[in-house]
Amino acid sequence: MATRTLLVVTAGLSEPSSTRLLADRLSAAAAGALHGAGSEPQVEVLELRDYAQDLTNNLLTGFPSPRLRAAIQRVISADGLICVSPIFNASYSGLFKLFWDVLERDSLAGKPVSIAATGGTARHSLALEHALRPLFSYLNGAVMPTAVYAATEDWGSSAAPVDGDLVDRTQRAGAELAAAISGSPPRTPLDPLDEPTPFEEMLHSVRSGGDA
Amino acid sequence: MGRGNTGPVYPWFGQDIRNGIALAVENYALLHRLWREDVVDWQGRFRTALTGFTAVPWPLDGIPPFVWHGSIRSPEIAEQAAYYGDGFFHYNIFWPPEHVERMVGLYRRRFEHYGHGRADQAIVGLDGQVFMRANSQDAIREFRPYFDRAPVYGGGPSLEDYMEQTPLTVGNPQQVIDRTLGFREVVGDYQRQLFLLDHAGLPLKVVLDQMDMLGEQVVPVLRREFAALRPSNVPEAPTHASLKAAREAATSGESRSGSAHPSNEEPASPVAG
Numbered sequence: 001m002a003t004r005t006l007l008v009v010t011a012g013l014s015e016p017s018s019t020r021l022l023a024d025r026l027s028a029a030a031a032g033a034l035h036g037a038g039s040e041p042q043v044e045v046l047e048l049r050d051y052a053q054d055l056t057n058n059l060l061t062g063f064p065s066p067r068l069r070a071a072i073q074r075v076i077s078a079d080g081l082i083c084v085s086p087i088f089n090a091s092y093s094g095l096f097k098l099f100w101d102v103l104e105r106d107s108l109a110g111k112p113v114s115i116a117a118t119g120g121t122a123r124h125s126l127a128l129e130h131a132l133r134p135l136f137s138y139l140n141g142a143v144m145p146t147a148v149y150a151a152t153e154d155w156g157s158s159a160a161p162v163d164g165d166l167v168d169r170t171q172r173a174g175a176e177l178a179a180a181i182s183g184s185p186p187r188t189p190l191d192p193l194d195e196p197t198p199f200e201e202m203l204h205s206v207r208s209g210g211d212a
Numbered sequence: 213m214g215r216g217n218t219g220p221v222y223p224w225f226g227q228d229i230r231n232g233i234a235l236a237v238e239n240y241a242l243l244h245r246l247w248r249e250d251v252v253d254w255q256g257r258f259r260t261a262l263t264g265f266t267a268v269p270w271p272l273d274g275i276p277p278f279v280w281h282g283s284i285r286s287p288e289i290a291e292q293a294a295y296y297g298d299g300f301f302h303y304n305i306f307w308p309p310e311h312v313e314r315m316v317g318l319y320r321r322r323f324e325h326y327g328h329g330r331a332d333q334a335i336v337g338l339d340g341q342v343f344m345r346a347n348s349q350d351a352i353r354e355f356r357p358y359f360d361r362a363p364v365y366g367g368g369p370s371l372e373d374y375m376e377q378t379p380l381t382v383g384n385p386q387q388v389i390d391r392t393l394g395f396r397e398v399v400g401d402y403q404r405q406l407f408l409l410d411h412a413g414l415p416l417k418v419v420l421d422q423m424d425m426l427g428e429q430v431v432p433v434l435r436r437e438f439a440a441l442r443p444s445n446v447p448e449a450p451t452h453a454s455l456k457a458a459r460e461a462a463t464s465g466e467s468r469s470g471s472a473h474p475s476n477e478e479p480a481s482p483v484a485g
Contacts, residue, residue, distance in 0.1 A: 056368070058367035063308060063311070196291040199237075202292075206256075
């Protein structure tokens with residue numbers, strides 16, 4: 001059974017946060033689907049709250065502290081990501097964005113990404129589509145079609161949301177992510193410090209008008 | 213050679229920082245030819261074509277200057293330096309040693325790949341930044357307010373964290389010596405060490421004091437220690453004198469040819485303050 005790593009990146013602030021609760025439901029759904037597909041899922045969690053100071057420092061100094069570097073490395077080497085943010089003032093939280101801002105370009109290239117968000121009211125659910133999805137599309141992640149939003153009322157009870165309930169959406173999102181992970185080989189991102197572009201290629205590329 | 217790392221600089225020369233690497237590749241390829249070929253026909257992307265062009269003044273004694281390519285984070289520049297068998301200068305001031313090790317390691321590996329010698333014979337320079345006082349606690353106390361407000365670190369990590377994570381050394385001269393000697397454990401035996409002393413907004417008088425301390429108490433010890441530690445098969449950095457001597461030896465047939473970095477009768481100093 002091949003082991004596939006599923007990394008949850010959550011920007012929830014309280015403990016436990018509803019953001020983390022949603023993340024756990026999603027990762028359980030994805031892990032179950034992966035297991036059903038014959039893989040051995042390994043679920044890990046990255047709480048961005050623990051890196052708030054390191055992220056600010058990285059922004060100011062231009063390099064990650066050793067512990068933040070280790071966290072970034074976990075993201076780069078994961079087979080799939082579940083990225084969850086609370087919605088603040090109509091978009092992802094600043095802490096959430098800070099983390100993706102310190103990644104190198106192409107760190108997520110082709111990586112299956114499931115997005116989810118929490119908020120006080122269902123009125124902000126489209127923040128997933130106008131804020132999170134374009135962010136991960138820009139980072140060249142493979143963003144899953146189903147994004148999951150949980151408002152306060154979803155944790156309650158009898159109120160039946162119009163668009164299928166949270167459980168259904170979570171299962172669907174988890175299944176999509178599991179299928180995408182199963183369908184792609186384990187990723188080993190190319191590091192230009194390990195595999196430099198040969199100089200003759202750079203010269204040729206400049207002459208033919210491309211980027212070096 | 214450095215290609216310039218801030219966007220606003222490029223437009224002064226009618227250029228665009230997004231072409232930074234491509235410019236460094238093309239411009240140096242041309243310069244490399246102009247220093248070695250009498251009459252050059254050339255066509256490229258970033259400047260007017262040249263036909264039957266001769267660069268003046270011709271390099272002194274017909275020997276092209278030994279070039280160092282400086283970079284803090286562009287693997288392309290390490291690759292460029294390795295391709296030509298030129299020196300690679302890594303700034304070694306703002307980034308952690310793991311990164312320094314990988315950048316210099318890439319240059320050394322590719323230097324060997326391109327047949328200029330073994331990886332441990334590649335020509336490496338490092339920077340470093342220090343602030344010294346006779347008593348290390350005085351150094352910390354005096355430097356901290358500058359550190360906390362400096363444009364590159366201010367508001368970020370503490371001075372202690374930054375010293376731990378980067379080559380910045382604030383302490384007494386012996387601590388500077390120990391830390392600097394430790395760089396060779398990160399990058400291997402290397403040929404040049406530069407020091408950044410005028411930083412973080414220190415007043416001129418203080419900077420001049422620092423230069424005195426560096427010259428009197430640090431550099432003589434480093435020269436001696438580095439020379440004693442360096443194995444004999446690791447060459448000195450080429451200088452005009454050593455390149456000239458090598459050429460004369462080669463033309464008079466007294467020396468085997470093809471040695472990229474021949475030894476030098478009058479050794480270059482390992483430390484340039």
